[in-house]
Amino acid sequence: MxxxxxxxxxxxxxxxxxxxxxxxxxxxxxxxxxxxxxxxxxxxxxxxxxxxxxxxxxxxxxxxxxxxxxxxxxxxxxxxxxxxxxAIFTPDDLEAVLAHELDGARVVLFTAERLYVDVPAGTEPEPWMEVRGYAPLVDAPRDAILKVGYFHAHVAGFAQRLRDSHPHLVLTGAQDPYPHFLTVTPEGxxxxxxxxxxxxxxxxxxxxxxxxxxxxxxxxxxxxxxxxxxxxxxxxxxxxxxxxxxxxxxxxxxxxxxxxxxxxx
Missing domain, CATH: 3.40.50.1000 (HAD superfamily/HAD-like)
Structure with a gap:
C-alpha cells in the first residue's frame, strides 16, 4: 500500500x-x-x-x-x-467493568497518579509496576479511574459480553496483536x-x-x-x-x- x-x-x-x-x-x-x-x-x-x-x-x-x-x-x-x-468512569460503568468472571485474571486500575493492581501472595511485582508505582487493587479510589486493564487468556469472551451490555464504553485489545490483553476506557x-x-x-x-x-x-x-x-x-x-x-x-x-x-x- x-x-x-x-x-x-x-x-x-x-x-x-x-x-x-x-x-x-x-x-x-x-x-x-x-x-x-x-x-x-x-x-x-x-x-x-x-x-x-x-x-x-x-x-x-x-x-x-x-x-x-x-x-x-x-x-x-x-x-x-x-x-x-x-475522562473518568462513572461508578455504575466501573462496577460493570469490574464484574468479570475471569478466574486468575490480572486486573489493573489506572488513575492519573498511580496504578492499582492485584499482586498474588508469594509473587514478586513485575518491573513495570515498580517503575510506575502501585498499590493494592482494593485500595483503588472509585471516583478517579481512567482505564482498566485485563490480562487473561480468555479475555475476548468477556470483552464481547461487555460490548453487548455497555456499548458506550471503549474497548481495545482482546484481538491481534494483543489477544490476551483488554483495555477499557470511559465513554468517548x-x-x-x-x-x-x-x-x-x-x-x-x-x-x-x-x-x-x-x-x-x-x-x-x-x-x-x-x-x-x-x-x-x-x-x-x-x-x-x-x-x-x-x-x-x-x-x-x-x-x-x-x-x-x-x-x-
Missing part, C-alpha cells in the same frame, strides 16, 4: 508510541526520527503523542517535544503542558476523539492532521485523520490508511522523505 505524500504541509502529526514511534515497550526515539521531527517542527508542524500507556516516557517527550500528549488511549489529554481534559475516551480535541485546541483544521499507528487502538485515530499512515501490517488498519510504513524501523526514513519533499532544511 502506498500513496503520494500530500504536497501541503501538515499542521499536526500525531503518533502512537509502541510499535509506531518507538519499538514495543521501548523508551527511546531513533536518531533519524528525532532529526526528521525537528525539521518538521521547525517548519511549523505541531506534534502530538497519543498512546495507550498511562504515562509517556520522559526520554520520549524530551526527544519529540510534543505540543500535546494524550495517554490512556486518549482519556487524559495535556496541551502545551496543561491538562486539557480527563479513544484516540480518534483525542486527535480531534487536540487539533481543535491547537487550532489545526482536521483535514491538515496526520495520524500514525500500528494497532487496533489506533483505528479510531486513523479513521478521523486527514491523512492516515499505518505502521506495520495489521489487516484491521489497512482500510483506513492512505499509506503504509511496513516496519517500525523505517519510520525515520519515511519522515525524512516527507521533509525532503517539502524542501525543508
Amino acid at each position: 502506498s500513496a503520494a505524500l500530500p504536497v501541503t504541509l501538515p499542521l499536526l502529526m500525531a503518533f502512537d508510541l509502541d510499535g509506531t514511534l518507538i519499538p514495543d515497550r521501548g523508551d527511546r526515539v531513533a536518531d533519524d526520527v528525532v532529526s526528521a521531527l525537528g525539521r518538521l517542527r521547525n517548519a511549523g508542524v505541531k506534534l502530538a503523542i497519543i498512546t495507550g500507556r498511562d504515562v509517556s516516557p520522559s526520554r520520549v517527550r524530551a526527544a519529540v517535544q510534543p505540543d500535546a500528549v494524550a495517554t490512556n488511549n486518549g482519556g487524559r489529554i495535556e496541551v502545551n503542558g496543561t491538562l486539557h481534559s480527563e 475516551a479513544h484516540k480518534g476523539a483525542a486527535l480531534s480535541l487536540i487539533a481543535d485546541a491547537l487550532e489545526v483544521p482536521h483535514a491538515r492532521t496526520v495520524a500514525f499507528g500500528d494497532s487496533d487502538n489506533d483505528e479510531a485515530m486513523l479513521e478521523v485523520a486527514g491523512y492516515a499512515v499505518q505502521v506495520g501490517t495489521l489487516p484491521l488498519l489497512a482500510r483506513h490508511a492512505h499509506t503504509q510504513v511496513s516496519e517500525q524501523t523505517d519510520l525515520g526514513a519515511f519522515l525524512q522523505a516527507w521533509a525532503d519533499q517539502l524542501s525543508l532544511p
Whole structure:
C-alpha cells in the first residue's frame, strides 16, 4: 500500500508510541526520527503523542517535544503542558467493568497518579509496576479511574459480553496483536476523539492532521485523520490508511522523505 505524500504541509502529526514511534515497550526515539521531527517542527508542524500507556516516557517527550500528549488511549489529554481534559468512569460503568468472571485474571486500575493492581501472595511485582508505582487493587479510589486493564487468556469472551451490555464504553485489545490483553476506557475516551480535541485546541483544521499507528487502538485515530499512515501490517488498519510504513524501523526514513519533499532544511 502506498500513496503520494500530500504536497501541503501538515499542521499536526500525531503518533502512537509502541510499535509506531518507538519499538514495543521501548523508551527511546531513533536518531533519524528525532532529526526528521525537528525539521518538521521547525517548519511549523505541531506534534502530538497519543498512546495507550498511562504515562509517556520522559526520554520520549524530551526527544519529540510534543505540543500535546494524550495517554490512556486518549482519556487524559495535556496541551502545551496543561491538562486539557480527563475522562473518568462513572461508578455504575466501573462496577460493570469490574464484574468479570475471569478466574486468575490480572486486573489493573489506572488513575492519573498511580496504578492499582492485584499482586498474588508469594509473587514478586513485575518491573513495570515498580517503575510506575502501585498499590493494592482494593485500595483503588472509585471516583478517579481512567482505564482498566485485563490480562487473561480468555479475555475476548468477556470483552464481547461487555460490548453487548455497555456499548458506550471503549474497548481495545482482546484481538491481534494483543489477544490476551483488554483495555477499557470511559465513554468517548479513544484516540480518534483525542486527535480531534487536540487539533481543535491547537487550532489545526482536521483535514491538515496526520495520524500514525500500528494497532487496533489506533483505528479510531486513523479513521478521523486527514491523512492516515499505518505502521506495520495489521489487516484491521489497512482500510483506513492512505499509506503504509511496513516496519517500525523505517519510520525515520519515511519522515525524512516527507521533509525532503517539502524542501525543508
